[in-house]
Amino acid sequence: MFDQLPAYADDPILGLFEVYKADPRPFKVNLGIGIYCDEAGQVPVLESVRAAREAGVGARGPSVYLPTEGGEAYRDAVRELVFGKNADDIVVVQTVAGTGALKVGADFLKGVLPDAAIWMPDPTWANHAAIFAGAGFRVENYPYYAKETGGFDLDGAVSALQKLQAGSVVLLHPCCHNPTGVDPTQAEWHALLDVIEQRGLLPFFDVAYQGFAHGVDEDAWAVRECVRRGIACLVASSFSKIFSLYGERVGALGVHAPKADKARLLGQLKLAIRRSYSCPPALGAALVEAVLSSPASNAQWRAELDAMRGRMREVRTSLHRKLGEALPGRDFGFLVAQNGMFSYSGLSAAQIEALRSRFGVYVVSSGRICVAGLNASNISHVCEALAEVCS
Numbered sequence: 512m513f514d515q516l517p518a519y520a521d522d523p524i525l526g527l528f529e530v531y532k533a534d535p536r537p538f539k540v541n542l543g544i545g546i547y548c549d550e551a552g553q554v555p556v557l558e559s560v561r562a563a564r565e566a567g568v569g570a571r572g573p574s575v576y577l578p579t580e581g582g583e584a585y586r587d588a589v590r591e592l593v594f595g596k597n598a599d600d601i602v603v604v605q606t607v608a609g610t611g612a613l614k615v616g617a618d619f620l621k622g623v624l625p626d627a628a629i630w631m632p633d634p635t636w637a638n639h640a641a642i643f644a645g646a647g648f649r650v651e652n653y654p655y656y657a658k659e660t661g662g663f664d665l666d667g668a669v670s671a672l673q674k675l676q677a678g679s680v681v682l683l684h685p686c687c688h689n690p691t692g693v694d695p696t697q698a699e700w701h702a703l704l705d706v707i708e709q710r711g712l713l714p715f716f717d718v719a720y721q722g723f724a725h726g727v728d729e730d731a732w733a734v735r736e737c738v739r740r741g742i743a744c745l746v747a748s749s750f751s752k753i754f755s756l757y758g759e760r761v762g763a764l765g766v767h768a769p770k771a772d773k774a775r776l777l778g779q780l781k782l783a784i785r786r787s788y789s790c791p792p793a794l795g796a797a798l799v800e801a802v803l804s805s806p807a808s809n810a811q812w813r814a815e816l817d818a819m820r821g822r823m824r825e826v827r828t829s830l831h832r833k834l835g836e837a838l839p840g841r842d843f844g845f846l847v848a849q850n851g852m853f854s855y856s857g858l859s860a861a862q863i864e865a866l867r868s869r870f871g872v873y874v875v876s877s878g879r880i881c882v883a884g885l886n887a888s889n890i891s892h893v894c895e896a897l898a899e900v901c902s
């Protein structure tokens with residue numbers, strides 16, 4: 512029965528991490544995996560989260576099941592974080608991190624729109640296609656990244672969306688686009704939302720980096736503008752990176768459906784969760800809820816988020832300057848124009864291979880660089896390596 516199983520082509524990013532871990536060279540640098548590291552090269556424990564943990568959050572009492580949709584206080588706190596104040600008509604459920612939010616949203620939508628296709632930016636996070644194809648969607652792409660300019664292909668995106676059938680689902684990254692780091696400006700978002708509104712399309716926002724581009728509220732702008740316009744939409748939130756709680760699997764799915772009966776909407780989301788993993792994990796959500804709902808902890812967390820964002824900006828500026836000095840005449844402006852943890856470098860397969868074999872610098876095959884893996888102790892080595900393979 513099981514003798515013809517196809518081999519699983521390991522996730523290329525996680526596979527590269529295994530090769531990196533096995534590399535005995537002391538000077539190796541991992542720019543592959545999407546994890547925020549601090550200046551010391553460590554995954555940080557945020558002080559706001561540590562304080563909640565030390566205050567005993569999540570540690571008291573027996574471990575009981577959470578409600579299928581998650582706890583009410585957590586859902587309220589997340590609703591305000593993502594949608595702002597006065598967003599009571601948005602139905603939020605807790606999920607198993609961002610991936611779980613995408614999966615619950617996909618399963619829910621498949622029930623409501625059984626024949627709809629989902630349109631994703633080209634390129635996008637590799638798991639997007641797998642999650643939606645797994646839920647039975649036809650997966651298509653719309654133009655996003657313009658190779659010639661290294662920027663956003665607004666004309667390509669708008670003309671592709673203009674041709675879609677009403678009810679088509681459109682996946683969007685409101686900030687810190689993974690893998691390119693290229694985000695639309697507010698004017699470009701208006702143009703996208705205009706087409707979405709005119710064509711009757713359904714936006715599905717994936718927010719994995721809220722606060723890593725410009726700020727918590729600024730980065731939710733496109734989502735909130737969509738809601739302000741009265742457009743129905745889904746929003747998957749991940750708290751893996753912005754609370755540095757990767758292993759706790761904390762996230763949420765918000766659904767804005769102005770004409771829906773809210774109790775029924777919640778019921779359908781609960782159905783999708785119940786038959787998938789029954790109910791969400793408790794500890795990480797308790798920590799996020801504690802941090803968000805105390806004004807002092809919330810302010811402390813926002814300051815920590817500002818510091819992470821500031822560090823990534825400094826790394827980008829420094830990389831831009833050092834590469835400009837090493838390779839005069841080349842334009843590395845994209846490094847400072849892009850947002851968040853990732854930069855599309857445009858490196859070729861041969862250059863990526865040379866970086867790994869000659870210099871111990873690990874970059875995924877798309878050429879995506881995780882700038883959050885750089886710090887004062889490794890940036891010069893990486894710049895020298897880049898200058899060497901690019902010259």
Ligand code: PLP
Pocket residue numbers: 545607608609610611636689717718719749750751757761762
């Ligand atoms: N969406 C995007 C765009 C991501 O980059 C990631 C993680 O890398 C996720 C979703 C999934 O996040 P999580 O680890 O919370 O499932």
